Every structure is written in C-alpha cells, then in structure tokens.
Amino acid sequence: MKQKHRMLLITAVLLLVTAFAVFGAAEGDQKADQPEKVTFFHYFSGTLSGGMDDLVDTFNENNPDYLLTHTPVDHEAFKTSILVMLSGGNPPDLFSYWAGARVQFIVDADRLEPIDDVYEEYGVSELFSESVQNAASYNGHKYFLPLTQHFVAFFYNKEVFDKAGIAAPPETWGEFLTACEKIKNIGVAPIALGSRERWPAQFWFDYPLLRTAGPEYRAELMAGEASYTDPEVAEAFGMWKELIDKGYFYPNPNAYDYAEATVLVGTGEAGMTLMGSWLMQLDDQIGWEPGEDYDFFTFPAVDSGVADAAVGPFDGVVVAKDARNKEAAKKALVAMAQTEPMIAFNTGTGALAPNINVPDSMYNVLQMKIKEYCAVVPNWAFNYDLATPPPVADVGLDAFAEFVDNPADYMRILAETESGARAAWSNL
C-alpha cells in the first residue's frame, strides 16, 4: 500500500512540474518589457525567402516595440499547416495566401480580419491602383495586402524565332498559327508545356476562353452560372486541340513541370511557353538574359470584338481573425506596403510590385513592358484555379491534364467536367 502511495505521489509531482513548465512559459511571454511578438507564416520560401528576410528585418529595425518573426515553408507544407493552425484556433498573426477564390473561401469561413483601416487610416489605399485594390476586396471589405503581381504571357526564345524567320511576335491567332508552323519547320517544338503539376495547363484554357467568349462569360463560368458543355467552352478547347493536333507541343507535357518546360525554351528545344512572369526566377539557372535572349508577347487576339484581358495571380498577406496581436499585425502590413520593403521583396522575382511608387529602376526590360501593358489592359482575370472555388478547380485541372493526352475526346471530357463541377458546386 505504501508503494502505491509513493507511485501516486510521483505521478502527481510529475504532472504538476509539467503544468508549471507549460503555463509558466506562457506567462513568461507576457512580460511587459519584451517587444510584442508578431508571427508571420508564409510560402515565400526558396529564392523568395531572401526578400522576406530583408522585409522583416526592416520592420523590426523601425518598430522596436514589436518583434516580427517569420516562418517560410514550401507551398505543399503550407497548405496543410495553415488549415491545421486556423482550425485549431492557434493561427499565426499574419499569413500569406492566394488572392481570389482561396481568400474568398477563408473570408466566408470567418477566419480573416478585415483590414479596411490599414487601407484607409494608414493611407495604404494611395499606394495601390484601383485594380489591385479590387483584388484585395471580398464581400465589400479589404482583407488582403498584395505583395506580388504576376502576369501570364508567351515567353519565347528570340534565337529560335529568328531562325524560324518570324520578324515580329504574332498579334492575331492566324499569325500565331503561322509562327508555330515556321518553328516546327526548323525542327523545333513550337510550344513547351510542363503540366505535371496540372496548373500550368490552365492558362491554355483561360486565354482562349477570354479571347473568344470574353471576360463576362468566363466570370459566369467561374461562378457556376454557365456550363462546361456550352459552345463557348468547346470553342476554346477546339483552339487548343488544333495546336495539339498539328504537333505544335513538345511531347509528354504531363511528364514535366513548368521549370523543365521553361528550360526547354531556354535551350532552344522549344520555341515558347505560356507561363507566368515568375519564370524569370529561372534566369540564372538557364543563363539567359531578359530582353536579349528571350522576350514575351501577349496571347494573340482571336476576335477583335472581344475586349482585351490579362491573366495572372496576386500573392499577398492576410490577418487571422484569431490573431493574438491584431494591431501589431496591421502595423506590419502597413510597413510591408511601403516602397522599400516592396522593392526588397520583389527584386529578381519577375513580379510587379503592387505599390505604384516603386521606381522603374527595379525592373528589367521585360518587367517594364509588362508594367506598361498592365497599366492599359482593361480587364484583369485571376487564373482558373484562383477564379473558381477550389473543389471545382480540382475537377477542371484534371480535365486539362487529360485533354493534353486525349484531345480527340474533348467533348466527353467536357461532359464529365460539367457533371464533376456540378457535384462540387452542390457540396459548397
């Protein structure tokens, strides 16, 4: 019996020691003389983490009352971790997210703090254009601070185009087909697509649809108000099919990722790739110079009666509704929106900094051309997987990957996509 009591006593002491250790540590954090800790969890890892280090250091130097700490993780780890943190009621104060349908989803789930005051009281709204601010607005409030703006276009190898005798980048669909034929005739694959991760194929649906059916119809399709079996969608797939049937794509798109496809263009094994401006991050790896070795042109016009539209994503930062330090988090956002941090973060990424005051000197010649085009393009569309809710996009992305392999089956694929999308919509 004595032994039993001793065991119970030991167990009780162990539990007490553990409890003191846990709660004592939590109390220790609250010491008043320490700077207030602000946590920032994001997916700007790899080549982008350097810019974020600079941004965080600058904030901490200028705001000694706060200690902003950031944790970069890769995209895949981020997707799961942030959901666990949000649902567990223990989110970081700030975290990165993808503008469009994904931010909309967590806004609707009531997990984000509106940041209208960041825009209005701290003057951040004066730092961004109206179209950029639209990307930050959900359900009538601002929730998102954009850090990067990327643009999707045809990036092409200038030497290949010269060899093929293409004097100027194509501006119409007819000129585009002629250019592809010329490249094919010199024994080079006109187009490289690396759709192993599925998403790179989506631009081949986004642009033909925008150029033929227009931005309004596309918005209806993305909102579930139109059908994937509509003739508008079939026409867009028909354009894509024509290119595949004519052998303009480098073989086995689903075997490569976007970087490998870009390298194919860099080495001259392919002529061009329809990709986002983030491919400029591969410049050093490929060893090519923007403007000298490669250039870009926008997706050609197909129907002159359809308004021009550009496709691309915004990445940025949001404040968690359950953030422990909302005020400090908002101050960090205000700091991030300023010119210097925007320069630090965006240099070398291929992105446009959403802040209108960043000097042109931070951009290379291609980014300057992109900036000029983005300033005049009348419509901006998020790419497919950010324009329609995630479970619907999942169905569509599979359809694009299947279409790449079986273009002849596209009517069946579209019918299956429609039924899959309907099922996904009904679960939302």
Place this chain on the structure above:
Amino acid sequence: MIQKNTAWQFLLVPLLVYGVVIVYPFVQTLYLSLTNWDGVSQAYDFIGLRNYRGVFTDPNFRGAIYHNIIWVMIFLLVPTVLGLILAVLLDRGVPGAVFFKSVIYLPMIFSYVIIGMIWNFIYEPRIGILNMVIRLFGNPEWNYAWLAQKETALLAIIFAASWQHTGLCMILYLAGLSGVRQDLIEAARIDGAGGRQIFFRVVLPQLKNSTVVVVSLTIINSLKNFDLVYITTKGGPYRSSEVLTTLMYRESFWNYRMGYGSAVASVLFIIVFIVVYFYFRSVMREDHRE
C-alpha cells in the same frame, strides 16, 4: 491485487500518451466524418452518414480503391515471393551473401521521399535511365513518359515500392529461416524427400509466423502508402494513380472537405482493420488447432 494496481500505475503514462496521440485523433476523425466541416470554418453541421453515402457513390473513390486493390495484389505477389526466394538462396550461403543482403536491404533505409526522387529520375522520359537503356538496345526514338501516362503511372509506382519492400520481406524471411529446425529437414531427406518437397512441406510450414508478419506488413504498407505516390505523381495524371490516402489528402486539405476526407480515412481504417483482424484470427485458430 497490489501487483495488478502496480501494473496499471506503470501503464498510466503510456496509456495517456496512447490515448492522446492515437485514440483521440481517431475518434475525432470518426466524428468529423459525420460532419460537413470544411477544415476552416468555426461552425459545421452534423450530417449523419451523408459523407459515407457520398464516398460510395463517388467515382473517384471507386477508382482509388480499385488502385489500392491492384497495389495489394501485386505487393502480395511480387515483393513477398521475391523476398522469400532471395532469402532461401542467401540462407544457403551463396558466395557474397552478406553483400547481396546489404544491397537488397539498402532501399529499406531510404524514406519514400528519397525513393520517389530516385524513381522520378529513372522514369524521366528524356534523360531517365530506363528510357536510355531502351533507346540503346531497341527503339532509338523511345521517350515514353512512364509516370505521366495513365496506363503505366500506377504500375510504375508499385514497381518502385516493390523495389523497396522486397528487402523487408527478405530480411523477415531470413530471420524466419534461421529458426527452421534442421533435424526435420534431415529426417525428411532420410525419408527420401526431394528439394521441392522439403521446401513446401517442411520449410514453408515452419515459416508461418514470418509469413504472418510479411503478409500483414505488405497489406498495411500497400494501403497506407502516401509519400511515394505524392512525390511521383500526386495521384495523377488525372487520378490514374490516385489511392485512398492521396484522395483523403486532396479532399481534406486542398478542396476544403475535411468531413469527406475524414470519411475516406475512416473507410481506409476499417478496411485495414478488417484485413488484419481476419488474417490474425485465421492464423491464431490454426495455432490453436495445432
């Protein structure tokens, strides 16, 4: 009585840890499978068995379970039999047995992430070793994308997994062979039994315990595999290599359907549980009869 209480006191901490780390998440998953939780919202509804009805009418679930069945069948046939054959050969003391054992077991020390990267390189269409060999000895134009074609993606992954799993089977059978009674083999030989008869009638029955472990681990490994599929194809192209674990991940974390993903996880658990339960029960009955 004192002894019984003492045992419980020693078990208290491990049981607490087990309860918190294993039992609680499992019960929580079962509960979530009865809700429409999206994984983000604070509020969700209890929807009874609707997720399970969805699971059994979902063509993607049927596809995933079909792929898991193929995986189990190939895994039970190829690495298990190959592991047994290798174990028997190496147990006979062939020259360089230690070297071969090490080489065959080596893949076991790699994580599935490393295995996935190795086989991604082997299957690469342009510079992958497999296609280079085929180009060298056959069609010089050959550039087949093993992991990117729906006809071969799943089989290519299972082959890569088998490459690793064979080593485990071999080691388990080698351990079993070391416990085989030599006097019974000698007796059979004196009675005029041939090599094949000795193997099937004397050695193999004594390897029953090893076989229980090998078959159980093989079934469980083939049902729970996630890492390798995720690293190589993420279940693609267009779900042609989707298995239950990748479906669960996709629905829970990427499509914001935690309730549905939990239902898939629960079904997977029940399948594994049933398989293991019946297998052990039949084996234990045989033991009892003996």
